[in-house]
Amino acid sequence: MPKLVVRCFAISLDGFSAAPDQRLEAPFGRDGLRLMGWAFATKHFSAMFGRGGGAEGIDNDFASSADANIGASILGRRMFGPPPDVQDKAAWRGWWGTNPPYHHPVFVLTHEEKAPLEMEGGTRFTFVNDGIHSALAQAFAAANGKDVRLAGGAATVRAYLKAGLIDELHLVQVPVLFGQGERIFEDLGGVESLYECVEFTPSAAVSHLRIVKKAN
């Protein structure tokens, strides 16, 4: 059965996945890019940005396999953008330039009605207005037998987790202190009866955790 998975989802030591004040120059909020330092240091990300170098090892293994067997993605509204400081909101086509790193159908949860955006490299953004179950059904259909990746942000991961719809969640605990922001583990009492942590793989920089649905 195809799965709904979350991969390489970074959280601060105090549990936040985004800091306040998201802006065009700060997609993860103020000082929020500290969450991604471990990823930017990998060989996989270096190659993605057209640079050489970057480190191999545990972090690179997780980063480079995050899209394995993924046929479609789901994003929340704030992960797609635009952030509040962008003036021409109608012209917004995501954070990722003309050739986004998805290369497959992407379903964006939003209350705004918008025509699909066909991007270079195989990414097509479809805007879903009727909720998380609908987005998931559309994504599974588009994935054509492959898994669906829920890319974020925090509120969207939390909503799918609360509904018990995520099959596997790979978290990256980053040793930085945010103090405030958005968390996935908020108002999730009961999630402990549905899910358990089955893997703990620390690297020199961060801790990788794998959380899956409990077998009944």
Add this chain to the structure above:
Amino acid sequence: MPKLVVRCFAISLDGFSAAPDQRLEAPFGRDGLRLMGWAFATKHFSAMFGRGGGAEGIDNDFASSADANIGASILGRRMFGPPPDVQDKAAWRGWWGTNPPYHHPVFVLTHEEKAPLEMEGGTRFTFVNDGIHSALAQAFAAANGKDVRLAGGAATVRAYLKAGLIDELHLVQVPVLFGQGERIFEDLGGVESLYECVEFTPSAAVSHLRIVKKAN
């Protein structure tokens, strides 16, 4: 200058340091002792409980040095007890039997007025009714030039952190999912301007983090 330190303070992957339903048989709440598995496995804890064996290594190093240069401790009301299911509350003398593992003066924050308890092995419990600053002043005076250890629980650590009174906080991130309970990182917006994480030392079982006040 003597410091106020927190050492070996365990939190679940979702940020909780105690689960709901604290009872006599469950001092960390329902299934809460999962937070302490890493510690119970160490040589230091085995020796403390009068057993042989136990593992050496990173976790043991942190566990066995947690009381280095500590002259007094501070506890919150729930960390001292009694839990709700204890009938004879007046007879309660803490969770730790006749010879508690402190062996120095311990200041318990509570609204209840109680005479000090003199225990075996040098532990003396003094009950403080007038707040965290008073407890800290009394603890520093009793520590006689040594550091003071804030032992917990979560609400008490949070209160001292919010007031900027903690000099050093050693957290142990344990890869277990609680879903609910008490956290230290709640309603602490602004803490990120006062504190930073300066050490990340994972073992095979858990991640050790050291958080200190920023230099000005």
